[in-house]
Amino acid sequence: MDLNETFNFSDFDTRHHDYPISLLTPVPTGEAAAKITVYTFLILTALIGNTLIILVVLKNKRMQTTTNYFLVNLAVSDLVVSLSCSWVHLVDNLTEGWILGNFFCPFNTFAQVASLVSSILSLTLVACDRFFGIVYAMKAHIIERKAKPVIIAIWVISCVVAIPMLIYRRVHERHWKNHVERWCDDVEWSIDLDNGEAHYHKPTRVAYWTCVSVILFFIPIIAMVGAYCGIIKTLWSTKIPGERVYKENLVQNKMKRKVIVMLIVILAVFALCWSPLQITILYSEYRGDHTKQLNDWYYHLLFAARLLAFSNSAFNPLIYAGFNENFRKGLLNLLGCYTKVRWTPVNRMDSFRSTTLNSTKSEPLDLINRHYFFKESIERPASKALHSM
Numbered sequence: 001m002d003l004n005e006t007f008n009f010s011d012f013d014t015r016h017h018d019y020p021i022s023l024l025t026p027v028p029t030g031e032a033a034a035k036i037t038v039y040t041f042l043i044l045t046a047l048i049g050n051t052l053i054i055l056v057v058l059k060n061k062r063m064q065t066t067t068n069y070f071l072v073n074l075a076v077s078d079l080v081v082s083l084s085c086s087w088v089h090l091v092d093n094l095t096e097g098w099i100l101g102n103f104f105c106p107f108n109t110f111a112q113v114a115s116l117v118s119s120i121l122s123l124t125l126v127a128c129d130r131f132f133g134i135v136y137a138m139k140a141h142i143i144e145r146k147a148k149p150v151i152i153a154i155w156v157i158s159c160v161v162a163i164p165m166l167i168y169r170r171v172h173e174r175h176w177k178n179h180v181e182r183w184c185d186d187v188e189w190s191i192d193l194d195n196g197e198a199h200y201h202k203p204t205r206v207a208y209w210t211c212v213s214v215i216l217f218f219i220p221i222i223a224m225v226g227a228y229c230g231i232i233k234t235l236w237s238t239k240i241p242g243e244r245v246y247k248e249n250l251v252q253n254k255m256k257r258k259v260i261v262m263l264i265v266i267l268a269v270f271a272l273c274w275s276p277l278q279i280t281i282l283y284s285e286y287r288g289d290h291t292k293q294l295n296d297w298y299y300h301l302l303f304a305a306r307l308l309a310f311s312n313s314a315f316n317p318l319i320y321a322g323f324n325e326n327f328r329k330g331l332l333n334l335l336g337c338y339t340k341v342r343w344t345p346v347n348r349m350d351s352f353r354s355t356t357l358n359s360t361k362s363e364p365l366d367l368i369n370r371h372y373f374f375k376e377s378i379e380r381p382a383s384k385a386l387h388s389m
Helices: 029-059 066-094 101-134 144-168 202-237 246-286 296-323 325-334 348-356 363-372
Strands: 169-175 180-186
Touching: 029 066, 029 296, 029 325, 066 101, 066 144, 066 296, 101 144, 101 169, 101 202, 101 246, 144 169, 144 202, 202 246, 246 296, 296 325
Parallel strands: none
Antiparallel strands: 169 180
């Protein structure tokens, strides 16, 4: 445990005292082994899974759709979390003091904030793309034409939002008689320009984390819930013209269920993984007396909240593979399991866009059925309108 979590050293000159090593409690071996095992599994799963997701989309032109571009961007955000945040959090928790140097102290938090903002913006745009494509099918291509510039804008915005972490996050040192103590924390969030001295300014920091948590997390989550409710309502209330055969009804209902499950799972898992960390941060900022040290339970809760947030990077590839047939087949093809299978990716969302909502003819159902199953023997030209999700 960091002594800063327990004692207030503002009026204590440590240079004339020995470092109280006896008061420090190292992490028990069993607990350390469990944490290392869990983090190793999550990091490897995230690295391998998200890399494969990116490769599947890049190697299959039929899967290079607007929605998939944003999912690839989400995978990139997850890779950033795994490479820059997860292992840093583990090392910091298992060691006494900060041992990772001056670079990772600010960059770790910068990457965490930038990845969070990038992820939430990507998911929001996925919801918008699906909402316009299903509820307002005539506006389906509003985002599609600008997908790549929008992704660049997402990262610009994310980095700008996270810049304060590079400015105010620093390695602190406290010199003892026999030891130099180091830890990573924020410096003062305002500077008195008259005399050049730095002073703590709580409202500035509170306003920043409030904007990140409320404006850039909870409000988009609420907006996405509303968008998906509209999508679900449209999917269940819309009937495909020319619905004559029971088999066609089964196909339609199966497609509806898969779309709904996919939408609910992606949003629910992201919200459940990241909400505890945002709530924990807001509690820290809005607590009454900021000069008092936080209790031990808070730091245990903070560790669990960060672990849950970082685990979302490992969950996402599993969701894609488990709920989306195209990603699953693409992964198997990429790994060489289906080297001779020719298949036409299913665009369930675009199929709904182009057939279930606006058409007044019976051809759309035939179109969906023709592209719903894999073709192993006949190679047909790909239809640009039937890309996969």
